[in-house]
Structures are given as C-alpha cells and as structure tokens.
Amino acid sequence: MNRSRPRIPAKISESLHRQLSMYTLAAAAAGVGALALAQPSEARIVYTPAHRVILGKHEISLDLNHDGIADFTISNHSFCTSDVCGRSLFARPIGKNKVVGAKGIGGPFYAFALKWGSPIGPKEPFSGLLMAASGTEYGTVGPWLNVEGRYLGLKFLVKGHVHYGWARLNVAAAHMKITATLTGFAYETIPGKAIVAGQTKGTEDKTIEQADAALCTPTSDTPQPATLGALALGAPGLSIWRREESVGAAQ
Numbered sequence: 001m002n003r004s005r006p007r008i009p010a011k012i013s014e015s016l017h018r019q020l021s022m023y024t025l026a027a028a029a030a031g032v033g034a035l036a037l038a039q040p041s042e043a044r045i046v047y048t049p050a051h052r053v054i055l056g057k058h059e060i061s062l063d064l065n066h067d068g069i070a071d072f073t074i075s076n077h078s079f080c081t082s083d084v085c086g087r088s089l090f091a092r093p094i095g096k097n098k099v100v101g102a103k104g105i106g107g108p109f110y111a112f113a114l115k116w117g118s119p120i121g122p123k124e125p126f127s128g129l130l131m132a133a134s135g136t137e138y139g140t141v142g143p144w145l146n147v148e149g150r151y152l153g154l155k156f157l158v159k160g161h162v163h164y165g166w167a168r169l170n171v172a173a174a175h176m177k178i179t180a181t182l183t184g185f186a187y188e189t190i191p192g193k194a195i196v197a198g199q200t201k202g203t204e205d206k207t208i209e210q211a212d213a214a215l216c217t218p219t220s221d222t223p224q225p226a227t228l229g230a231l232a233l234g235a236p237g238l239s240i241w242r243r244e245e246s247v248g249a250a251q
Contacts, residue, residue: 055179060182074182075090087177144171147170147171163191165195
C-alpha cells in the first residue's frame, strides 16, 4: 500500500515574501476602489439653516454652494415720487441663474411661492422675479403676501453645470411695509438632478406635489394685474399706470 508523503512547506525568501505582501495589498486596494466606483451615485443635498431678516431698502446675497460667489440676491426695494410710494420684494438671479416663476395675467414676472414638496427641476418655468409689492396707489400684490415656510425654486450654474435648489422664506406685507426672513436654503450636488422644495436629504424615490398654479390669481376687489404690475416695478412703471388711468377716464 502506497502512503502519501506529508507535504513539506516550501521556504520563501524574505524578499519574495515582501513582494507578495505588497502585491496582495495593492490588489485589495484596487478591488476596494473598483467596488466604490461601481456603487450607484446617490443624490446628496447640502442644506444650510439660516435666519436673515430683510427689511425695507435692504438686500441679501444668496450663495447656495458656499463657493464665495453669490448666486441670487433677495431685494426689498422701495421708491417714492411726489405722489406715489411703494415697496417691492424681488428674487433677482445673478448671471444665467433662474428662479421658478412665470408672467402673471397682464402683469410682471412673478416668482412662485412654492409649497413644501413642489418639484424644482428642468420641467419647471424659470422666469420668476417679483415676489410681493405694496404701495399707496395699488394696494398689495404678489404670491408672497403674508406667507410662512414657502420656497423659491432656484436653478444655478456651478462650473458650467446646472444645479437645482431652494430657499425658504417667511414674508409679511401690510401698510406699505414688507419684511422677509430667509430661514434656510439647499441644493442638489448632482448636476441636472431635480430637487423638491424642503428636501434636505438625498433620495432616489420621492413622491412630490405639483406646484400651486393658482398662487398669482388676483381677487375681484384688487386692482387689475397690469396696473399692479406697472406700479410694482417702481418709478419706471408710473408712466404706464398714468396712461392707463387717462384712457380709462376718457372712455
């Protein structure tokens, strides 16, 4: 009967052992790197809490991604002439950046006051500007009148790539006075990826509401939107308003 001989462990030189160890470590590192690259990219939201009050005749800069470059300004504008005074709150994009909004019926381009969960992405209209206005001759107008926890939908560029974000504000408007408070803002770090208003964490699946399309609808006892829009734009709009008044008196 043949009996197998016990195997004698082969002796490996110290230099070869070091080489094998280095090879093993390098292979393991490469495997970990490949595994990391193979993982699906997850949305990452950068959220910044804030408490910045915007009084009359003041404006603040909004730097969504904290790169030292302002992306938007929120301006609490005021003007007075010999017979008319007014206050207007604007969301002003810088450069090629944009704000979710659209032109009102016969009026200016309004910045929508989005509700929590509203979509902010490539399918939204990005023509927003005026948030709210209050004046001696035209009362109050705009979707941001006396609201809390509403959102500006924002689109901005980072190194040439489009990103989406939001800014949350409270706005009080009465008796020719407007006060706005910025309470937080956020943006999606993946270029071109949509975000929803109020979202502070990344997620791949999110059920969202559609934006309220009736935010800018005027009530029956308010002046006509064209008149409001002209005056809310400040002194340059006064000539438009006065021409309309003259035409109406002549009829």
